[in-house]
Amino acid sequence: MSNFLRWCGAGIRPLLILGVLGLVLWATTISSAYQMRLFTIVGIYALLALGYQFIFGHAGALALTQGSFFGVGAYVTGILGSRYGLGGEYTLLLSVALPLALAAIVAAPVLRLDSHYFALATLGIGQVLLLVAIAWQDLTGGSNGLSGIPGLSVLGYEIKKGPGIMIAVWCCVAAGALLSWRITRGLYGAALQISRENPVAAQAIGIDTARLRYATFLLSAMFAGLAGALYAHSIRVVSVEALEFPIMVACLTITVLGGRTHIAGAILGAILIVNLPEWFRVMEKYYLIAYGVALLAAIIVAPYGLIGLLEQWRAKLWPERPAALPEPAALPDKSPVVGQAGTLLEVQDVRKRFGGLKALDGVSFKVAYGEILGLIGPNGSGKTTMLNVITGIYRADTGSVLLNGEAIHEKASFTIAGSGIARTFQNINLVDDMAVLDNVAVARYGFEKAGLSQALGADWHEAAWQRARANAVYLLDALGIAHTASARAGGLAYGIKRKVEIARALALEPSLLLLDEPAAGLNEDEQIDLADRLRTFSRKGLSILVIEHNMPFLMPLAQRIICLDHGVVIAEGTPAEIRANPLVIEAYLGAPEGPQP
Ligand SMILES: Nc1ncnc2c1ncn2[C@@H]1O[C@H](COP(=O)(O)OP(=O)(O)OP(=O)(O)O)[C@@H](O)[C@H]1O
Incomplete structure (x- = not known):
């Protein structure tokens, strides 16, 4: 019980609990049919925005299809209800299923697109659906729409107009909120966050970011379809308005206003967007201007949404002590491969061009089990490109990369990470x-x-x-x-x-760790400390490939070093051999300091 109370008291939860109680109280005091209808519409918008948070908030993709999926859901219910008199067990289910199927079909081509191209493509899909609805008169009633849609009934049980549908809608909001809460927490929630903030890093730790985006798109469509069905059952008419852009704009505004990733934000945003015009109506002809200014001000003051702003204030005014850390749990080391002879990674004649520039020009080398191999060379010699080819961020033009004898150069980045190659980045990710x-x-x-x-x-x-x-x-x-x-x-x-x-990379239990300038930004003591720790990992069976410009760090650490210049391996050997190699001295190290003869 005390755990539950502690949970309720953390963060802005006391405020959210008060908010929920306030909502319930508000609902019980509503007496007019008009107010009840408004409250129902708030619930429908909240559901729509809750769904939109998956693709827009959690996946960070500006999809402009949410309003269209809402319209498709509304039409499905409109057609099944008004033409065939089907009950909610069919209308709700099919209103979710059709947008879901539609999303599954369009996702494959559009989710490949980046940012504004993606937004434009999704906008285009909405326009196509709108034109289809207008043109397919026999089915949709064309621009006249559909009327005579029955109220919601489930398995023959009629849900009453007014309070009945209002309660049904808010039950769906509660279920949607619970679902969203489950999905966006824990490991899946963290994976969504890293995929949104840093997709390259997400893939480097084995997360299939495309799959996550796909799942969030489908979830959004399902919520939108359900919201559309409830809208049709409560308004009892469906016209092309349900597919028009203002629904999408309202959904976007709610999500931005309330908070892109806060469940409570979807509800607060919906309350505001539906009620603000009503509250400002006392200003008569200026009410729309006041409404617009209020929305704009809220978006400027609270870029993370109003719930995000509340969280910021809470953190500033009542900072909480961080929760106790869990007890450490060790990961298995690689001791089975300690002392194992042979090659872990083999790079064979890899070439990579960027336009006319040969970044890698026939690079071949091997990394042995448990070896620490250094990779050096002047700026622009191709070191990071080599790491990017090994980890699947770039695809080699020709040549191959074998891990434990198995070709990995055509695999996706997240699959390579899953097969035992972990990395860090030159620019921290x-x-x-x-x-x-x-x-x-x-x-x-x-x-x-x-x-x-x-x-x-x-x-x-x-x-x-x-x-x-x-x-x-x-x-x-x-x-x-x-x-x-x-x-x-x-x-x-x-x-x-x-x-x-490095800790994140080690969490992948890799057999090979690729480090891109790990000593940059570390003082001398920290460098010594890091080198010691890397040696310890290596003794436990980890192979390490280190790119480094810092020779005092690398020379005592690496067992072997490879030097690249203009995308070509110009030398390979022990640190002492590399230091004495005239080609390396000329291209990179320069002559050793000291008295000249
Ligand atoms: N995505 C890319 N598009 C075009 N050119 C690229 C790309 N990535 C790398 N290059 C070019 O390839 C060459 C090799 O770059 P790379 O980053 O691999 O060098 P590096 O040896 O790691 O250099 P540094 O030590 O400065 O990090 C450079 O000329 C670079 O400008």
Whole structure:
């Protein structure tokens, strides 16, 4: 019980609980049919926006199809209800199923597109649906629409006009909110966040970002279809207005106003968008101007939405002590491969061009089990490109990359990460607004078999997320930065961020770790400390490929070094051999300092 009370008292939850009680009280005091209708419309909009938060808020894609899926849901109910007299068990189900099927079909081509192209494509889909509805008169009633849609009934039980439909709509809002809450928490929620903020990093930790985007698009369409069905059952007429752009604009405004990822934001936004024009009506002919100004002001003052603003104020006025960290849980080391002879990674004659520039020109090398291999070379010599080819971010023009003898050069980045290659980035790729602990824990996504079914199903107590966080504490401790676990990643010093990235990479239990300039931003003591820790990991069976310009860091660390110049391997050998190699000295290291003869 005390745990539950503590949960209720955390963050802005006391306010949200008061808000819910206020809503219930408000609903019980409504007496006029008009007010009841408004309250029902608020619920329908809240449901629409709750769904829109998946694709727009959580996946970060500006889809402009939500209003169209709403219209399709409304038409399905309109047609089935007015023409065939079917009950809610059919209308609601099919109003969800058709937008879902439509979303599944259009997702494949449009979800590949980036930002504004994606928005434009989704806008185009809406226009096509609108034209179809106008042209297909026999089915949709054309521009006259459909009337005589029956009220909601389920299995022959009639749900009363007024309070009945209002309660039914708000029950759907409550169920939708619960569903959304389940989906957007824990490992799945964290995976959504990293995929939105940093898709390259998400793929590098084994998350299939396209699949997540696809799932969020389908979820949005389902919520929109249900909202459309409830709209048709409560208004009892459907016209092309249901497919027109103002519905989409209202949905977008609600989501931005309330908060793109806050469940309460969808409800608050819907209350405001429906009621503000009513509240401003006392201003007579100026009411629309006042309404517009109020919306604009809210969006400027609260870029993360009104609920986001509340959270910011709460954090500033009543800062909370960070929750206690979970007990660290160790990950298995790679001891079975310790001492194993042979090649873990083999790069064979890899070439990569960018236009006329040969970034990699026939690069071949091997990394042995448990080896620490250095990769050096002047700026622009192709080192990072090589890492990007190994990890599947770039596809080699020719040549191959083998891991344990198996070709991986045609695999997707997230699959390569899942097969045991983890990496860090030259330009750090953490999620700034996430706690350090969660930045690391999210990399356990694949190992915990996280996904939509886990989020919705058995794992009610989020045991997978708790295990992932416990592993993350262990890894942060292994890198000597456990004290930063509760901090926001964005606020950390550069050197610590690099270590957090290493901890995140290690959470993948890799057999090969690729590090891109890990010592940059670290002072001398920190460099010595990091080198010691890397040696420890290597002794436990981890192979490491390190790109580094910092020779005092790399030379004592690496067992072997490869030097690239203009995309070509110009030397390969022990650190001592590399230091003495005239080609390397000329292209990169320069002559050693000291008295000249
Ligand atoms: N996506 C890209 N598009 C076009 N050119 C690219 C791209 N990525 C890398 N290059 C070019 O390929 C060459 C090799 O770049 P790369 O980043 O691999 O060098 P690097 O050895 O890692 O350099 P640094 O030490 O400065 O990080 C450079 O000339 C770079 O401008």
